[in-house]
Structures are given as C-alpha cells and as structure tokens.
Amino acid sequence: xxxxxxxxxxxxxxxxxxxxxxxxxxxxxxxxxxxxxxxxxxxxxxxxxxxxxxxxxxxxxxxxxxxxxxxxxxxxxxxxxxxxxxxxxxxxxxxxxxxxxxxxxxxxxxxxxxxxxxxxxxxxxxxxxxxxxxxxxxxxxxxxxxxxxxxxxxxxxxxxxxxxxxxxxxxxxxxxxxxxxxxxxxxxxxxxxxxxxxxxxxxxxxxxxxxxxxxxxxxxxxxxxxxxxxxxxxxxxxxxxxxxxxxxxxxxxxxxxxxxxxxxxxxxxxxxxxxxxxxxxxxxxxxxxxxxxxxxxxxxxxxxxxxxxxxxxxxxxxxxx
Amino acid sequence: xxxxxxxxxxxxxxxxxxxxxxxxxxxxxxxxxxxxxxxxxxxxxxxxxxxxxxxxxxxxxxxxxxxxxxxxxxxxxxxxxxxxxxxxxxxxxxxxxxxxxxxxxxxxxxxxxxxxxxxxxxxxxxxxxxxxxxxxxxxxxxxxxxxxxxxxxxxxxxxxxxxxxxxxxxxxxxxxxxxxxxxxxxxxxxxxxxxxxxxxxxxxxxxxxxxxxxxxxxxxxxxxxxxxxxxxxxxxxxxxxxxxxxxxxxxxxxxxxxxxxxxxxxxxxxxxxxxxxxxxxxxxxxxxxxxxxxxxxxxxxxxxxxxxxxxxxxxxxxxxxxxxxxxxxxxxxxxxxxxxxxxxxxxxxxxxxxxxxxxxxxxxxxxxxxxxxxxxxxxxxxxxxxxxxxxxxxxxxxxxxxxxxxxxxxxxxxxxxxxxxxxxxxxxxxxxxxxxxxxxxxxxx
Numbered sequence: 001x002x003x004x005x006x007x008x009x010x011x012x013x014x015x016x017x018x019x020x021x022x023x024x025x026x027x028x029x030x031x032x033x034x035x036x037x038x039x040x041x042x043x044x045x046x047x048x049x050x051x052x053x054x055x056x057x058x059x060x061x062x063x064x065x066x067x068x069x070x071x072x073x074x075x076x077x078x079x080x081x082x083x084x085x086x087x088x089x090x091x092x093x094x095x096x097x098x099x100x101x102x103x104x105x106x107x108x109x110x111x112x113x114x115x116x117x118x119x120x121x122x123x124x125x126x127x128x129x130x131x132x133x134x135x136x137x138x139x140x141x142x143x144x145x146x147x148x149x150x151x152x153x154x155x156x157x158x159x160x161x162x163x164x165x166x167x168x169x170x171x172x173x174x175x176x177x178x179x180x181x182x183x184x185x186x187x188x189x190x191x192x193x194x195x196x197x198x199x200x201x202x203x204x205x206x207x208x209x210x211x212x213x214x215x216x217x218x219x220x221x222x223x224x225x226x227x228x229x230x231x232x233x234x235x236x237x238x239x240x241x242x243x244x245x246x247x248x249x250x251x252x253x254x255x256x257x258x259x260x261x262x263x264x265x266x267x268x269x270x271x272x273x274x275x276x277x278x279x280x281x282x283x284x285x286x287x288x289x290x291x292x293x294x295x296x297x298x299x300x301x302x303x304x305x306x307x308x309x310x311x312x313x314x315x316x317x318x319x320x321x
Numbered sequence: 322x323x324x325x326x327x328x329x330x331x332x333x334x335x336x337x338x339x340x341x342x343x344x345x346x347x348x349x350x351x352x353x354x355x356x357x358x359x360x361x362x363x364x365x366x367x368x369x370x371x372x373x374x375x376x377x378x379x380x381x382x383x384x385x386x387x388x389x390x391x392x393x394x395x396x397x398x399x400x401x402x403x404x405x406x407x408x409x410x411x412x413x414x415x416x417x418x419x420x421x422x423x424x425x426x427x428x429x430x431x432x433x434x435x436x437x438x439x440x441x442x443x444x445x446x447x448x449x450x451x452x453x454x455x456x457x458x459x460x461x462x463x464x465x466x467x468x469x470x471x472x473x474x475x476x477x478x479x480x481x482x483x484x485x486x487x488x489x490x491x492x493x494x495x496x497x498x499x500x501x502x503x504x505x506x507x508x509x510x511x512x513x514x515x516x517x518x519x520x521x522x523x524x525x526x527x528x529x530x531x532x533x534x535x536x537x538x539x540x541x542x543x544x545x546x547x548x549x550x551x552x553x554x555x556x557x558x559x560x561x562x563x564x565x566x567x568x569x570x571x572x573x574x575x576x577x578x579x580x581x582x583x584x585x586x587x588x589x590x591x592x593x594x595x596x597x598x599x600x601x602x603x604x605x606x607x608x609x610x611x612x613x614x615x616x617x618x619x620x621x622x623x624x625x626x627x628x629x630x631x632x633x634x635x636x637x638x639x640x641x642x643x644x645x646x647x648x649x650x651x652x653x654x655x656x657x658x659x660x661x662x663x664x665x666x667x668x669x670x671x672x673x674x675x676x677x678x679x680x681x682x683x684x685x686x687x688x689x690x691x692x693x694x695x696x697x698x699x700x701x702x703x704x705x706x707x708x709x710x711x712x713x714x715x716x717x718x719x720x721x722x723x724x725x726x727x728x729x730x731x732x733x734x735x736x737x738x739x740x741x742x743x744x745x746x747x748x749x750x751x752x753x754x755x756x757x758x759x760x761x762x763x764x765x766x
Contacts, residue, residue: 072422073401074400074401074422074423074424075422075423149593152591152593152594153594156591156594156595157588157589157591157595158585158589158595158600158603158605159594159595159599159603159605160594175586175588175589177591178587178588178589178590178591178745179588179745180745180746261593264592265738266737266738266741266745267587267738267741267742267745267746268738268739268741268742268745268746268748269738269741272738280734283394283397284730284733284734285728285730285731285734286418286422286730
C-alpha cells in the first residue's frame with residue numbers, strides 16, 4: 001500500500017494494457033480457447049448473479065408489484081391499483097415518520113462524518129499503529145442490537161450507570177430515550193458510536209492513497225497542517241468521501257434495529273422512523289401491500305438522494321494526477 | 322464445467338431438501354410439536370407431556386419454548402414458511418387475527434365444555450364466525466404488589482391496603498395511601514407540607530408505561546371499577562369507547578398522579594431495562610400493579626419482602642381486575658392433526674391442569690387446577706388470595722377481559738402513541754376522542 005501510494009499513478013501503463021487487450025481480443029475472438037474463457041467467466045459470475053437476482057432483483061420487482069395490492073402474506077394478493085399510494089399520501093403518521101427519519105439522518109451523518117474524518121486524519125498524520133486502528137474499529141464488531149441494549153441500560157433514567165454518574169455530579173437525570181426531545185439525537189449518537197470507527201477506516205484508506213510527496217512538498221513550502229488539510233487532503237479525498245457519504249446516508253435512512261430495541265418508536269411516535277413504521281405495518285398489522293408502498297417510497301427517496309449526492313460531489317471524478 | 326454444474330445442482334438440491342427436512346423435523350408421524358413462551362412453565366408442561374405419552378403409546382410431544390419477544394415473530398414467520406408447530410399457546414389478542422388469516426383449525430369437535438372452566442374463559446375463544454379456536458389452559462388477574470418494609474415504615478397495615486377505595490375526584494383512600502408511601506429526597510412524605518415532587522426518592526407507585534390500548538397493569542383496574550367497558554359489546558364489538566367521558570376523566574386522574582409525584586414518571590419506565598417489578602426491586606417504588614404471572618418474580622426477588630393486595634374499590638362499589646386466559650390452538654396445516662387434537666384435549670383436561678397447578682407457577686383454567694395451584698403457592702408461603710378472590714367472590718369484585726375485536730394490532734398501534742402522548746407529553750385526554758374515531762373507522766372497514 002505504501003509503495004503504491006509513494007509513486008504517483010500514471011495513466012500510461014493502464015492505457016497500454018487496455019490497448020493490448022483490445023488487440024488481443026479481436027485477434028483471438030473466434031478461437032475455442034476464448035469461448036472457454038467466456039464460459040469460465042459465466043461460471044464465476046453466476047453465483048453473484050444468482051444472488052443478485054434472487055435476493056435483490058426479484059424481491060424488488062415483487063415488492064413494487066405488491067405495493068399495488070392488498071396482501072396479508074397468507075392469502076392471495078388482491079390488486080387495488082393506487083389505493084396504497086393514496087393512503088400513504090394522506091397518512092399523517094407516514095409523513096411524520098419521514099420527518100423523524102430525516103432528522104435522525106442529519107444528526108447521525110453530520111456528527112459521524114465529521115468525527116470519522118477527524119479520526120482518520122489523526123490516524124494518518126500522527127500514528128501508524130495497527131493496534132490503534134483496531135481499537136477504533138471495535139464498536140463496529142458489536143451487533144447493532146447488542147449495542148442498542150447496552151446503551152439502553154447505560155442510559156436508563158432511573159437505574160442506568162450513565163444517569164447515576166450525571167446525578168452523582170449534581171445534575172438532573174436525563175431521560176435520554178424516554179423523552180421526545182432527547183430520543184432521536186440519542187439514537188443517532190448511539191449509531192455514531194458504533195459506526196464512526198468503520199467510517200474512519202474507510203476514509204483512512206482513502207487518505208493512504210494520497211501521495212505522501214504532496215505533503216512533503218507542501219511542508220517544504222511552509223504550509224501548516226490546517227492548510228494542508230484543506231488544500232491537499234480534502235480535495236484529494238473527495239471521491240472517497242463522496243462514496244462513503246452515499247453509503248452511510250443510505251444505511252442511515254434504513255435505521256431500524258437500534259430503534260426497535262431501545263424505544264420501539266416511542267415516546268408517542270417521537271422515534272417512529274420510516275423503517276420501523278414499515279415493519280409495524282407489515283409484521284404487526286399484516287398490511288404487506290401498504291408496507292410495500294411505503295418501501296417503494298423509501299426506495300425513490302434514496303435513489304433521488306444518491307443521484308443528487310453523486311452529481312454534487314462529482315464522485316466519479318478524481319482530482320488526482 | 323459439467324462437474325461444477327453437477328456440484329452446484331447437488332448443493333442446491335441438498336439445501337432445498339435440507340430446508341424441507343428441518344421444517345418438518347420432529348413433526349408428522351408420531352410426534353406432536355408444541356410451542357409455549359413462558360420458561361417458568363416448561364417443567365410443568367413437560368410433566369403433562371409425560372402423562373400424555375403414557376396414555377397414548379407411540380405418540381410423542383416435542384415442546385419448544387421461545388421468549389415472548391421472539392415468540393410471535395417466529396410464529397408468524399412459521400405460518401408463512403409452512404413450518405408452524407402443530408399446537409401452540411395462544412393469546413386472546415392474537416387469535417382473532419390468526420382466525421382471520423385462516424391459519425387456525427376450528428376446535429368445535431374437541432368436546433370442550435365451557436362450564437368445566439372458570440367463568441368466561443371458555444367462551445372467549447369463540448371466533449367471530451362462531452367456531453372455537455382455543456382450549457382454555459390458564460388465567461391471570463392483576464393485583465397490587467407492595468414492599469412490606471416500606472408499608473410498615475409508613476405506618477400502614479395490610480388490612481388497610483386490602484380495603485382501599487378510590488374515585489376520580491380526590492383519589493380516595495387509595496391516593497392517600499400511595500401519597501403517604503411516596504418519599505422525597507429530604508425524607509418528606511407525599512402528603513406532608515413541603516413535599517418536593519420534583520425530587521422523589523421513592524414513588525408510591527411504580528410506572529408500567531402508558532398502558533397502550535388495554536392498560537392491563539396500569540389504568541384498567543380504575544376505568545373498569547368506574548363502570549367503563551372497552552367496546553360496545555363484550556366480544557367482537559364494533560365500536561371502541563375511548564371517547565367516553567368516564568374513560569377520559571379516569572385516565573386524566575390516573576396520569577395526574579405522576580404530576581403530583583406519587584406515580585413514577587413515564588421517563589422512568591423502560592420495557593426491557595426498568596419494568597415495574599424492577600422499580601420495586603430497586604427500592605425506587607413502594608407498590609406496583611402487576612399480573613399473576615409475575616408472582617414468582619416478585620417473591621423471588623432477593624432482599625425484598627413482598628405483600629399483595631386486591632385492586633381498590635371504585636365508584637361502582639366494586640373492585641375490578643382484568644382476567645385474562647390463555648388457550649392452546651391447533652394450526653390449520655398441522656402435520657399431525659389427529660395427534661394434535663388428542664394433545665389439546667389432554668392439555669384442557671382436569672388431569673393435566675392439576676399437574677400444572679401443582680408446580681405453583683400459574684393458575685390453570687379448571688377449578689381443580691386452580692385449587693392445586695393455590696395449594697402449591699401456599700406451600701411456598703405465598704398468599705395469592707388477592708388474585709383468586711376476584712374470580713371466586715362476585716359480590717365485591719368484577720373481572721373483565723381484554724378487548725376482543727378485529728384489528729387488535731391496528732388498535733394497539735394507534736392507542737400506544739396516543740396514551741404515551743398523554744402520559745409523557747401532557748397531551749389533553751380529549752385528544753383520545755380523535756384516536757377513537759380513527760379506530761372505529763378501521764373497525765368499520
């Protein structure tokens with residue numbers, strides 16, 4: 001990794017290889033050997049393709065179909081046209097849960113990205129320790145449900161050790177998960193705690209790809225760390241940062257498990273995020289048609305946000321080289 | 322290439338048959354599969370299964386216990402996947418939905434005689450279509466658990482707690498008692514001058530949450546003893562009555578106890594981390610309304626001396642407590658339906674219920690089974706009369722059932738946030754009228 005990043009990447013060898021490949025392909029296309037390659041490629045692709053079709057493509061298509069039906073999973077689906085969508089548009093709880101979700105995503109992604117970036121830069125500029133990198137990743141190794149339950153216990157108003165400490169310091173106890181003002185930020189921060197290390201490592205990998213000689217040159221020119229961060233690190237990290245943002249925003253919109261184990265959507269729907277509302281409609285009330293319609297809405301929202309983010313951050317282009 | 326394809330094919334085939342096998346594992350043929358959620362009851366039902374197997378040579382019962390939280394999710398998934406148990410423990414609030422989804426087997430030909438069980442338990446399991454979907458197995462009621470030491474320190478006696486009464490105007494002797502049991506940081510009691518309601522160290526009454534749609538262990542003893550009913554009919558009603566003035570005024574008074582500092586605030590309640598019994602166990606609350614299924618838990622808490630008292634007498638002049646009964650249901654696609662029917666008939670028999678009663682963990686549905694349980698509790702030194710008297714003594718007490726209607730899950734999902742809003746956010750109780758309208762709209766579909 002260090003060797004690769006120490007020499008600036010060049011387009012030449014890559015382009016050369018491409019050229020050679022095309023030539024070879026045209027020359028060797030009709031031979032039996034190349035047909036064998038195609039078959040072998042198909043075999044290699046097949047498992048992934050099968051997984052994609054079975055676990056992604058088919059459920060998505062079927063979900064879209066079910067969103068136009070009344071369906072309780074156990075008796076055949078009944079076509080109802082746009083009924084579910086009309087109901088969704090007129091459902092105040094749906095809109096409320098969308099607002100709650102956005103509020104969660106903004107806090108979660110905002111705090112997480114800034115902290116992850118800070119951790120990644122510190123890791124890159126100050127230490128090479130693999131142990132430290134390991135420690136940073138530790139919370140991510142815990143399952144979301146376990147993390148949620150542990151924090152539920154720590155933050156319990158009456159019995160939690162967190163609140164015991166707060167009370168011991170002479171402050172009022174804080175109902176972190178039982179009060180409508182605190183609940184969403186608390187859940188957002190629990191998930192920041194769990195995911196920040198992983199996000200930091202992704203960004204760290206991006207930082208490692210930035211050629212070291214740029215920093216050396218900047219140092220020779222007398223640039224400060226702060227200036228180097230804004231003039232070198234940020235611009236060159238942008239494509240990686242954009243991809244990380246797109247991934248984490250999508251993940252964040254799908255928050256479910258932490259809510260399910262800490263607040264179950266309460267108090268008074270204050271943490272009723274969209275995924276939790278969808279789950280309740282489907283597995284609590286057996287309204288799989290309506291739940292599918294809301295899932296399609298979430299899919300549309302996420303697709304739109306992803307396209308927008310991709311465009312705004314020019315994720316496909318690099319400023320390097 | 323061909324080898325790879327063959328391998329892949331073999332793998333897929335083995336996976337597919339593997340799934341089918343594990344789904345049907347242990348069922349069909351000579352085995353009856355049975356699911357229950359209460360780990361405390363596992364031993365008792367294993368003993369029942371032994372008796373059953375002795376009487377029915379060749380038949381075997383395979384019992385699976387799953388925690389309450391996973392039970393319903395797994396059961397639902399099993400119906401979808403076709404891996405459901407032959408027989409399972411059913412709840413009064415779910416069987417309507419299951420019957421509607423056509424996953425339950427009607428049990429009309431089992432010969433269940435309602436008069437063989439405590440009043441009301443048998444009839445509750447008749448669906449809207451007139452068919453029976455459950456064979457009665459046990460029942461529970463709600464009473465007041467209290468910390469004996471705290472009661473003594475407050476100068477109250479068991480006799481006083483057994484004869485409390487309440488009303489929605491001044492709360493009666495009940496409110497006086499829990500006010501007196503409340504102690505603030507400076508040691509002042511809730512009924513003393515200078516009581517600091519914002520810094521309470523022991524609440525008179527633990528919080529059990531906002532009670533959702535039924536208030537089983539929270540507000541239901543009060544609304545019912547004020548003469549209110551959930552729905553317009555005892556079973557399969559078409560209208561809920563959360564818009565009634567009686568209901569709203571009682572709920573207002575009940576959650577008002579939290580504003581006075583006597584009832585622990587909503588923020589102190591967590592289902593997983595800090596339920597009512599944990600608040601009593603940790604000394605943060607002096608009393609808690611809780612169900613008979615919690616008797617072993619309260620009495621088993623180390624360092625806590627517990628007493629129980631019946632629910633207080635209300636404006637109707639009677640006490641009221643929710644009496645809920647569980648039943649065993651057979652699934653429509655049971656692999657061993659004949660065996661399942663035999664097993665359910667045995668589970669509902671006096672013989673099995675007496676065996677279960679002997680373990681002193683739950684009240685079986687037959688009177689003999691109940692007596693066996695009372696005797697077993699007595700042996701452990703536990704007086705359960707606060708739970709049993711409302712069932713036997715109809716002069717001073719009434720019992721009522723969970724609301725039995727269609728769309729129970731929808732009612733729950735609408736009422737839960739609405740009640741939390743009243744308790745946690747001080748929303749006016751009159752807002753429940755709008756929620757009630759929404760519920761009745763759903764029911765009228």
